[in-house]
Amino acid sequence: MTFELTATVPSRGVDVRLDVAAGRTLALLGPNGAGKSTALGLAAGTLRPHDGDITLDGRTLARARGGRRTAWVAAHRRRVALLAQDPMLFPHLSVRDNVAFGPRAQGRSRRAAATAAKGWLDATGLGDLADRRPAALSGGQAQRIAIARALAARPRLLLLDEPMAALDVDVTPQLRQTLQHLLAEQTTVLATHDVLDALLLADEVAVVDGGRVVERGPTAEVLSRPRSAFAASIAGLNLLTGTWTGDGVATATGEVVHGHATHPEVPLGTAMTAVFRPAAVALHLADPHGSPRNTFRGTVRTVEPRGDLLRVRTERLAADVTPQAVAELSLVPGRSVVATVKAAEVDVYRR
Amino acid sequence: MTARARRTARVTAALLAATSVAAGLAGCGPGPVAADGTTLTVFAAASLTEAFEQVADDFEADHPGVDVRLSLAGSSSLVAQIQQGAPADVFASADTTTMDELVADDLVGTPQDFATNTLQIAVPPGNPAGVASLQDLAAPGLRLVVCAPQVPCGAATAATVDGAGIALQPVSEEQSVTDVLGKVTAGEADAGLVYVTDVARAGDQVDGIPFAESDAAVNTYPIATVTDTDQPELAREFVDAVLSPEGQAVLAGLGFAAP
Amino acid sequence: MTTWTSTPALGTSRRTGRDPAVVPGGLPRWAFVPAALGGLFVVLPLVAMGTRVDWTNYWGLITSESARAALALSLQTAATSTVVCLVLGIPLALVLARGRLPGQSLLRSLVLVPLVLPPVVGGVALLSTFGRRGLLGESMEVLGLQIAFSTTAVVLAQSFVALPFLVVSLEGALRTAGERYEVVAAGLGAGPTTVLRRVTLPLVWPGLLSGTVLSFARALGEFGATITFAGSLQGVTRTLPLEVYLQRESDPDAAVALSLLLVAVAVVVIAATHHRGPSR
Numbered sequence: 001m002t003f004e005l006t007a008t009v010p011s012r013g014v015d016v017r018l019d020v021a022a023g024r025t026l027a028l029l030g031p032n033g034a035g036k037s038t039a040l041g042l043a044a045g046t047l048r049p050h051d052g053d054i055t056l057d058g059r060t061l062a063r064a065r066g067g068r069r070t071a072w073v074a075a076h077r078r079r080v081a082l083l084a085q086d087p088m089l090f091p092h093l094s095v096r097d098n099v100a101f102g103p104r105a106q107g108r109s110r111r112a113a114a115t116a117a118k119g120w121l122d123a124t125g126l127g128d129l130a131d132r133r134p135a136a137l138s139g140g141q142a143q144r145i146a147i148a149r150a151l152a153a154r155p156r157l158l159l160l161d162e163p164m165a166a167l168d169v170d171v172t173p174q175l176r177q178t179l180q181h182l183l184a185e186q187t188t189v190l191a192t193h194d195v196l197d198a199l200l201l202a203d204e205v206a207v208v209d210g211g212r213v214v215e216r217g218p219t220a221e222v223l224s225r226p227r228s229a230f231a232a233s234i235a236g237l238n239l240l241t242g243t244w245t246g247d248g249v250a251t252a253t254g255e256v257v258h259g260h261a262t263h264p265e266v267p268l269g270t271a272m273t274a275v276f277r278p279a280a281v282a283l284h285l286a287d288p289h290g291s292p293r294n295t296f297r298g299t300v301r302t303v304e305p306r307g308d309l310l311r312v313r314t315e316r317l318a319a320d321v322t323p324q325a326v327a328e329l330s331l332v333p334g335r336s337v338v339a340t341v342k343a344a345e346v347d348v349y350r351r
Numbered sequence: 352m353t354a355r356a357r358r359t360a361r362v363t364a365a366l367l368a369a370t371s372v373a374a375g376l377a378g379c380g381p382g383p384v385a386a387d388g389t390t391l392t393v394f395a396a397a398s399l400t401e402a403f404e405q406v407a408d409d410f411e412a413d414h415p416g417v418d419v420r421l422s423l424a425g426s427s428s429l430v431a432q433i434q435q436g437a438p439a440d441v442f443a444s445a446d447t448t449t450m451d452e453l454v455a456d457d458l459v460g461t462p463q464d465f466a467t468n469t470l471q472i473a474v475p476p477g478n479p480a481g482v483a484s485l486q487d488l489a490a491p492g493l494r495l496v497v498c499a500p501q502v503p504c505g506a507a508t509a510a511t512v513d514g515a516g517i518a519l520q521p522v523s524e525e526q527s528v529t530d531v532l533g534k535v536t537a538g539e540a541d542a543g544l545v546y547v548t549d550v551a552r553a554g555d556q557v558d559g560i561p562f563a564e565s566d567a568a569v570n571t572y573p574i575a576t577v578t579d580t581d582q583p584e585l586a587r588e589f590v591d592a593v594l595s596p597e598g599q600a601v602l603a604g605l606g607f608a609a610p
Numbered sequence: 611m612t613t614w615t616s617t618p619a620l621g622t623s624r625r626t627g628r629d630p631a632v633v634p635g636g637l638p639r640w641a642f643v644p645a646a647l648g649g650l651f652v653v654l655p656l657v658a659m660g661t662r663v664d665w666t667n668y669w670g671l672i673t674s675e676s677a678r679a680a681l682a683l684s685l686q687t688a689a690t691s692t693v694v695c696l697v698l699g700i701p702l703a704l705v706l707a708r709g710r711l712p713g714q715s716l717l718r719s720l721v722l723v724p725l726v727l728p729p730v731v732g733g734v735a736l737l738s739t740f741g742r743r744g745l746l747g748e749s750m751e752v753l754g755l756q757i758a759f760s761t762t763a764v765v766l767a768q769s770f771v772a773l774p775f776l777v778v779s780l781e782g783a784l785r786t787a788g789e790r791y792e793v794v795a796a797g798l799g800a801g802p803t804t805v806l807r808r809v810t811l812p813l814v815w816p817g818l819l820s821g822t823v824l825s826f827a828r829a830l831g832e833f834g835a836t837i838t839f840a841g842s843l844q845g846v847t848r849t850l851p852l853e854v855y856l857q858r859e860s861d862p863d864a865a866v867a868l869s870l871l872l873v874a875v876a877v878v879v880i881a882a883t884h885h886r887g888p889s890r
Contacts, residue, residue: 046793075796076805082797088790092812101808105800153798427859494759499842501860522759523841524848526856530837538743539758 002187003157007042007052007062014038014211018189020157020204022057025188027202027219029195030230035211036191040159043189044082045075056080056156076105081155085165087146089134095145096121096130102153120148124178140171144178151182158183160190164197173262176200180350195237199223199275200349207231224318237275238317238341244270249348253316257294259346266350273349278311280345281319284338285329293340300335314339388416391585392438394429395421396445396572398468398528398548403443403593405601410592417585425527426503433458433577440586443574443593446503450573462573464610465593466602468546469569470504470511472560473535473553480541485562488542489517496531496540499524504531507568508544514567532557546570551606571610656873663870664863671867679845680853681871684830687761687849691768691829692822698769699776699825700818704806706777707784718781725774732770733838740766741839763840764847768829775824783817784810823883827876850875 002022008015014035020026028036041047042054045061048069054062061078063071081102089098096117103113121127124144134142143163150158163179164172179201190201198205198219205222207215207230215228222231224239242251248258249272257274266272287295298314305311309320312331317339321331331337391410395403400423407419422429422439426449433439433453442459444450445468453459474482480493488495497519498505505524512519522540525531528549534540536556550559574593576586592598599609664671671677705711706718724732740757741747750757757763791813795805811818833851840847842856850872857865 044793044797075793076799076801078797079799080797082794084790084794086790088794090791090795090809090812092815101795101800102798105795105798105804105808149798155797159797425859431862496841499856499859501856521843523843525842526837526852526859530842533838534841537737537741539737539741 003043003056003189005039005043005052005054007039007049007054007064009038009042009047010050012038012211016042016208016211016213018206018213020187020189022187023185024203025183025186025190025201027198027205028189028191028208029193029198029205029222030191030208031193034208034230036208037161038211039208040082040161040189040191043157043159044080045073045078048072079154079156080159081150081153081157082159082161083143083146083150083163085162087134087139087142089137089142089146089149091134093134094130095126095132095134095137098134098145099149099152101149106153116152117148120152121145123151123182124148138171139167140175143167143175147175147178147182151186156187158186158188160188160192162192162194163190164192164194177350195223196275199237199239199273236278236311236318238278238281240274240316242272242274244268244272249274255294255296257346257348258343259294259348260344261348262350270350274346275349276341276346278318278320279309280341281317282340283312283319283321283325283329283331284340285336287338288340293342294346296339298337298339300331300333300337302333303331312337388418389582389585390418390420391440391582391589392420392422393441393443393589394433394437394439394577395423395441395443396426396429397423398445398546399423399443399572401552402466402602402605402607406593406598409597409601410589413592414585414588419589436579438579439577440580440582441574441589442577443572445570445572447571447573448503450575453575458578459575460578462575463590463594464571465574465598466572466607467569467610468548468572468607469565470507470544470562471547471550471565472562473532473543473545473550473557474541474560475535475538476555476558478558478560482542482560484560485511485515485564486517488544489519491520494539494541495519495521496523496525496534496543497521498528498531498544499526502527503570504528504544504546507570510568511544511564515564546606547608548606572607659866659869659873662866664867667863668867671864672871674864676844676848676853676857677864677868677871680848680850680868681875683761683764683845683848684850684872685875687764687768688826688829690765691772692826694765694769695773695776695825695829696822699773699821700780700811702773703777703780703784704810707781708789721777722774724771725778729771729832729834730838733767733835736763736766736770736835736839758839759841759843759847761840761846764836764849767835767839768832771832771835772825772828775828776821779817779821779824780814783814783821786817787813819883823880826879830872830876830879 003020005016005018012035016035016039018026018039028039030036038047042049042062049062049064050067051064053060056078059073060071061073090101093101096114099117099120100113103116104110108116118127118130121130124147126141126144126148129137129141129145137145164175167175176197183201190197192198202219205216205219206213207222207228209228209230215222215226215231220239220241223237226236240249240251240257242249242257244266245256246268248256250256259274259276296317298316300312300314302313303310303326306320310323310326312319312321312326314337319339393403393407403421407421411417411419426444426446429442429444430449430452433442434456442453443465450459450462454462472482472485472488474480482488487493497508500506500509504527523534525534528545531543531545532549532553535543536553547559550557574590576583576590580586603609702721706714706721737744737758739745739747740750740763742751742758747757757766787810791809792805795809800808831851832849833855836847836849837852842848842852848856850868854865854868854872857868
């Protein structure tokens with residue numbers, strides 16, 4: 001374990017325990033005010049724990065017992081970089097100088113810092129913006145530069161606080177792709193309320209609610225089989241993994257799932273995930289005829305209420321259907337069903 | 352121009368006019384004569400403050416219904432005001448030069464000298480620097496403060512020092528006697544050159560040391576009625592009151608010598 | 611907050627820097643009348659003073675020995691005072707804006723006192739501190755340091771009255787800029803001094819610049835505290851305002867000419883710094 005945090009902050013009603021292994025990404029998933037930002041502040045050194053221990057790569061960053069600090073490493077000595085929803089690029093510095101800021105601040109020579117900056121700018125694909133001022137960048141560009149700046153500081157831990165929240169919907173896929181690419185080897189904690197961010201960027205998910213971690217586990221598991229109420233309310237997504245066939249995702253069980261590919265240019269055989277909401281799934285007793293749909297055979301395992309609807313789970317899928325449908329089809333555990341979902345309701349992402 | 356713009360312009364003009372009227376009124380100086388009595392306006396040098404306040408009180412007691420208004424400032428400021436038409440009835444100056452300016456302009460009647468004043472050395476109580484004579488003021492390291500040559504007390508200082516053949520090295524040449532006295536009472540200066548009357552007024556805050564060479568620059572105070580006065584009689588009576596034995600006694604009590 | 615643009619946006623008027631297509635927001639028409647009066651109130655006396663100047667002898671009046679000495683002393687002491695204000699005022703503003711010390715709001719009020727104090731009172735206060743019989747003056751006297759009647763006294767008097775201007779401008783700019791950029795910079799590994807130098811001060815540069823100009827202008831115009839605390843001697847303590855006041859006694863023409871010179875110096879300093887703008 002390279003990053004471990006156990007801390008209480010009574011003034012904010014927070015009592016959390018987190019850990020992230022080297023090179024992995026942990027998503028803190030939870031609603032606004034759940035305590036995600038407090039957890040990040042504790043890691044970054046902008047907040048003090050009342051009680052607890054924070055360690056990174058074996059070094060104690062903070063330790064407190066009953067409000068008494070017994071160890072404290074100042075923010076600038078932690079090697080922990082924070083990227084918030086606002087890119088916060090220094091307005092008086094060019095893009096290049098922004099990215100070179102970390103290396104310079106850590107005492108590297110002007111030339112070495114400039115080389116590092118160029119490398120990271122090229123890695124984000126924005127090398128040609130190096131001479132611009134932040135005011136002349138779009139929101140998406142600025143956020144990608146901010147990522148390059150954070151990584152150029154070679155942080156031992158990268159903190160991302162809702163990095164997509166302030167961006168237009170149409171630029172978020174590109175930013176996610178940049179992050180997927182750059183976070184591969186980087187130890188990261190990502191705070192988000194967006195299931196998709198967690199799905200695509202995180203190896204593991206910790207669901208935070210009311211200042212506590214209420215659930216944690218591998219991303220696919222938490223998102224597809226949520227145990228906590230909050231995770232269930234926002235997650236419960238249907239996730240089917242497989243390989244890219246050029247027009248769909250071939251699953252291990254032999255189906256090909258068709259859907260809207262966010263990265264159409266990926267090579268054949270690439271690992272991909274098909275994602276769709278339970279509400280988009282229709283259940284039938286026999287193969288329906290007509291419009292081309294994805295169909296999945298299965299057996300009903302559980303039926304549980306979910307708002308006005310009932311969530312019906314098969315081995316691999318969840319479907320939200322009306323109580324009338326459940327009654328008409330006699331959907332009780334053990335019943336064989338055919339689940340269908342329109343290709344237009346399915347998003348296909350690279351994993 | 353639209354109707355609205357014209358209206359705005361009219362309002363602007365009216366406001367400007369109102370403002371200039373107000374400014375004009377404010378510039379008139381002392382207000383009109385009191386309805387129930389007569390006001391006599393006396394312009395006097397600032398060093399005469401205490402003396403003229405007493406003389407004016409006595410004068411008002413002798414002349415029921417008359418209100419004496421004292422306007423006290425530096426002599427040269429007062430001259431400038433009278434030249435610009437300020438409504439003064441009597442003018443008492445701290446030196447003959449400034450009075451002569453008004454005589455030359457025919458703005459005052461014939462001046463009469465009513466008091467003199469001479470320089471004295473002022474030292475902090477106890478005289479820590481041990482100053483005993485004018486020559487002692489030239490001692491190296493002694494912090495001496497005098498009036499700047501541009502102001503009357505400085506001119507008197509220069510005349511005295513030149514007459515005695517001494518070169519002084521003051522640490523400061525102040526704007527007024529008050530400033531010189533302030534530096535001495537604060538203990539910042541070891542000695543200062545001021546008028547006898549200033550030493551008298553400062554009480555026990557300073558000690559005065561007379562010196563023989565002060566005769567070289569005797570400052571004479573002249574007084575005159577202002578030509579444009581509306582009350583030549585009353586103005587004349589005030590001048591006489593200053594010259595009367597009672598007036599002279601008041602002046603003598605404050606350190607002034609007779610002319 | 612200042613906006614930082616490298617090139618003017620398209621459609622921006624070169625003269626005003628404003629887009630002519632933009633309709634200005636709610637400004638009531640009547641506001642122009644008092645605004646014009648306000649402008650006149652400031653400008654008219656300056657113009658009126660200009661009409662009083664004896665232009666034929668102007669050059670001679672402002673280049674007399676005493677005038678040159680006063681101008682040189684004024685520029686030198688005002689510049690030194692500005693440096694003193696920067697050295698003491700930047701850290702003070704930082705502490706007031708960012709610190710969390712007990713009694714900080716009291717400290718802020720006290721630092722602002724010279725703003726509302728009559729300068730003469732400031733002079734008296736300085737005398738009680740640095741004067742011969744003052745709080746610190748007595749010990750300094752023992753060490754052979756004499757402050758009263760020296761150019762140092764002028765600088766002290768000017769710094770005393772000018773410091774609040776710098777602190778107020780800078781503290782406001784620091785509060786507006788906020789701490790978020792500083793947090794980001796610390797996360798990138800920058801220590802507090804690096805953050806101050808490379809992030810905080812560049813961000814508040816416009817506020818720092820206007821505070822510096824204000825304190826220089828205040829130092830240049832300082833009169834009351836100087837005449838009370840420092841005295842008046844040509845070339846040592848008699849700055850331009852003191853020279854103007856003294857010349858009024860004997861040579862009103864010279865006084866007006868020097869006043870105009872003082873106004874000109876102030877205008878040049880303000881215009882120069884405003885035109886350079888917040889470049890970098």
